[in-house]
Amino acid sequence: MFYREAGQFKDNYASDQALFPIAQDRWFVMIVMGIAFVIVPFYIDDYWTNAIMLPFLIYALAAIGLNLLTGYCGQVSLGTGGFMAVGAFSTFKLTTAFPELNFIIVVLLSGAITASVGVVFGIPSLRIKGFYLAVATLAAQFFLVWMFNKFGWFLNYNPTGQIHMPPREIFGVLITGPRAAPEVKYLFVLIFVSLCALAAKNIVRGRVGRSWMAIRDMDIAAELIGIRPLEAKLTAFAVSSFYVGMAGSLYFGIWLGAAEPIEAFGIEQSFLVLFMIIIGGLGSILGSFLGAAFITLMPILMKNFMVDGLGLAVVTAKHIEITMLGVLILFFLIVEPHGFARLWQIAKEKLRLWPFPH
Amino acid sequence: MNPELLFFFETVIGGLMAGVMYSLVALGFVLIFKASGIFNFAQGVMCLFAALALYDFMAPGGWVDRWFGFTFPVWAAIALTIVVMIILAWLIERFVLQYLVKQEPIILFMATIGLAYVLEGIGDILFGSDVKPLDVGIPQGASDWLWDNFNLYIEKLEIFAAATAAVLVTVLAIFFQRTRIGRALRAVADDHQAALSVGISLRTIWVIVWSVSGIVALVAGIMWGSKSGVQFSLSLIALKALPVLILGGFTSVPGAIVGGLIIGVGEKLAEVYFGPYVGGAIENWFAYMLALVFLLFRPQGLFGERIIERV
Numbered sequence: 200m201f202y203r204e205a206g207q208f209k210d211n212y213a214s215d216q217a218l219f220p221i222a223q224d225r226w227f228v229m230i231v232m233g234i235a236f237v238i239v240p241f242y243i244d245d246y247w248t249n250a251i252m253l254p255f256l257i258y259a260l261a262a263i264g265l266n267l268l269t270g271y272c273g274q275v276s277l278g279t280g281g282f283m284a285v286g287a288f289s290t291f292k293l294t295t296a297f298p299e300l301n302f303i304i305v306v307l308l309s310g311a312i313t314a315s316v317g318v319v320f321g322i323p324s325l326r327i328k329g330f331y332l333a334v335a336t337l338a339a340q341f342f343l344v345w346m347f348n349k350f351g352w353f354l355n356y357n358p359t360g361q362i363h364m365p366p367r368e369i370f371g372v373l374i375t376g377p378r379a380a381p382e383v384k385y386l387f388v389l390i391f392v393s394l395c396a397l398a399a400k401n402i403v404r405g406r407v408g409r410s411w412m413a414i415r416d417m418d419i420a421a422e423l424i425g426i427r428p429l430e431a432k433l434t435a436f437a438v439s440s441f442y443v444g445m446a447g448s449l450y451f452g453i454w455l456g457a458a459e460p461i462e463a464f465g466i467e468q469s470f471l472v473l474f475m476i477i478i479g480g481l482g483s484i485l486g487s488f489l490g491a492a493f494i495t496l497m498p499i500l501m502k503n504f505m506v507d508g509l510g511l512a513v514v515t516a517k518h519i520e521i522t523m524l525g526v527l528i529l530f531f532l533i534v535e536p537h538g539f540a541r542l543w544q545i546a547k548e549k550l551r552l553w554p555f556p557h
Numbered sequence: 558m559n560p561e562l563l564f565f566f567e568t569v570i571g572g573l574m575a576g577v578m579y580s581l582v583a584l585g586f587v588l589i590f591k592a593s594g595i596f597n598f599a600q601g602v603m604c605l606f607a608a609l610a611l612y613d614f615m616a617p618g619g620w621v622d623r624w625f626g627f628t629f630p631v632w633a634a635i636a637l638t639i640v641v642m643i644i645l646a647w648l649i650e651r652f653v654l655q656y657l658v659k660q661e662p663i664i665l666f667m668a669t670i671g672l673a674y675v676l677e678g679i680g681d682i683l684f685g686s687d688v689k690p691l692d693v694g695i696p697q698g699a700s701d702w703l704w705d706n707f708n709l710y711i712e713k714l715e716i717f718a719a720a721t722a723a724v725l726v727t728v729l730a731i732f733f734q735r736t737r738i739g740r741a742l743r744a745v746a747d748d749h750q751a752a753l754s755v756g757i758s759l760r761t762i763w764v765i766v767w768s769v770s771g772i773v774a775l776v777a778g779i780m781w782g783s784k785s786g787v788q789f790s791l792s793l794i795a796l797k798a799l800p801v802l803i804l805g806g807f808t809s810v811p812g813a814i815v816g817g818l819i820i821g822v823g824e825k826l827a828e829v830y831f832g833p834y835v836g837g838a839i840e841n842w843f844a845y846m847l848a849l850v851f852l853l854f855r856p857q858g859l860f861g862e863r864i865i866e867r868v
Contacts, residue, residue: 275663327856330596334803338845349836419866477667522678528671533656536664
């Protein structure tokens with residue numbers, strides 16, 4: 200009864216095309232954003248930033264990127280880790296080569312570089328489909344990580360094989376490196392992720408997004424109604440890689456601060472992000488956030504519960520954690536194969552009537 | 558013989574043998590994909606799990622030894638492990654697949670990754686994550702006869718693996734072509750609904766297919782386990798088998814074998830003749846690139862069924 204569109208009249212084109220046509224949705228999003236921007240920064244500390252908020256936001260960004268490609272355009276990719284590595288290494292090379300460059304521009308440029316790499320590895324998708332494509336994208340994953348590990352130029356010839364993020368300021372405020380204030384890091388990433396999510400939401404309902412969905416649903420039919428598969432698939436790869444590249448850039452630059460290619464960008468990363476979008480919901484921006492929240496928070500909760508609560512050894516807890524992660528994934532796939540986003544939709548349907556039965 | 562030519566032959570034969578080992582893993586994938594359309598990412602972990610169980614049955618210090626004070630001989634341990642794999646197949650069907658019938662392929666794929674995590678975790682909890690030397694009596698070391706007569710250095714283990722693979726493929730072929738269950742399997746692979754309508758139980762078939770690929774996983778696990786010890790990295794051979802799979806085609810048993818041989822030889826040759834120019838360690842991605850190039854010409858793999866799409 201409280202959540203419904205009755206009585207909300209659209210009397211101009213702007214309100215007809217609003218991103219959230221129902222007022223209650225708008226308020227909800229505004230309240231969440233208000234809390235995230237105004238209240239959280241006052242209470243956040245180092246642990247909350249580094250262990251919870253940054254991973255959540257950064258993985259959400261990567262998940263949105265992959266969701267654009269897999270959920271909206273139907274091209275399964277297992278190369279996310281490799282593309283995140285491209286973003287991270289672009290950031291590293293750009294900040295060390297041009298120390299004066301504004302970090303915002305560095306992140307955007309890293310995204311752009313990743314997008315161009317993504318397009319190259321997206322070319323096979325024009326011929327290869329389904330699981331053949333998924334396995335083929337693993338070529339990107341393994342090749343890119345190998346390349347970053349192998350050639351000293353990417354590492355600035357650091358003998359430890361690691362890359363370190365130098366401290367950088369934007370507008371006089373330190374935002375990278377261990378000395379940067381946690382709330383500054385949080386806010387910076389939050390602004391980035393919110394803007395990107397907003398952009399993604401708009402891309403997918405525009406012409407480009409609709410052509411992706413047509414390709415996803417049936418590519419031959421899409422071709423017949425005049426959508427160019429080449430254009431649609433390659434833009435999907437480009438935009439998706441742009442997002443994933445920015446996520447990789449923030450992942451390395453703001454969150455980790457130091458990274459080693461094989462450890463930080465292995466195939467596990469690719470699977471993790473894929474899990475996020477499957478559990479969150481394919482073809483849903485909200486689902487990307489929910490999936491990222493679930494996958495990043497659940498291990499922390501389980502670890503806290505088992506190590507601190509039950510007093511298990513860390514190694515045993517790790518094994519149980521892997522098992523439980525697998526069980527939970529299976530559980531959610533069985534209960535709701537369309538992910539949290541679908542659950543949210545069902546909840547909204549129910550809310551229309553609530554608290555009345557009919 | 559000319560030493561360079563000899564070296565070339567040695568590389569090629571070494572590649573063929575390594576390819577057979579990849580094929581063994583890829584076979585398990587093909588069986589499940591054919592019968593149920595599931596891309597079973599857990600195949601590699603199943604190899605690890607089978608090898609761990611086998612080790613545990615026959616090695617001193619395992620669960621059997623601790624609880625009952627004796628260990629099984631090799632043949633009994635293998636038989637018991639087969640039983641374990643069949644039970645595992647039944648459990649997977651009962652608790653996972655049954656609920657996921659008719660879901661999108663990607664959901665099923667994700668489910669098998671979840672399954673891989675579960676098996677990996679359980680394997681670690683039960684058997685520990687240290688490296689275990691697996692010895693089931695497969696001859697080790699280089700073959701003296703080939704070394705003496707042809708100056709070729711070939712591992713006995715790899716010859717044994719090749720022979721086993723040949724036997725395995727023959728048995729599977731007979732099983733698929735000649736037996737009642739095999740015919741039912743092929744019917745299911747062809748068309749789920751038509752198979753159901755003539756009275757074939759899909760669930761039984763799935764249990765059988767998963768059992769068979771569990772047994773194939775055991776064979777692969779024994780070979781790889783004897784070669785490099787039973788350890789977590791054994792589950793990563795799934796990643797080695799994937800390029801074999803897309804090269805040969807997801808639906809073809811001969812494809813898995815031929816694909817494995819091509820990948821094995823290509824990889825070895827590239828490592829020897831091309832690797833030094835780019836700094837080596839290319840075996841992680843070279844197979845994928847090779848498969849990718851093949852795929853550009855044949856998108857369904859070398860032996861895969863032709864993909865026909867209609868609107």
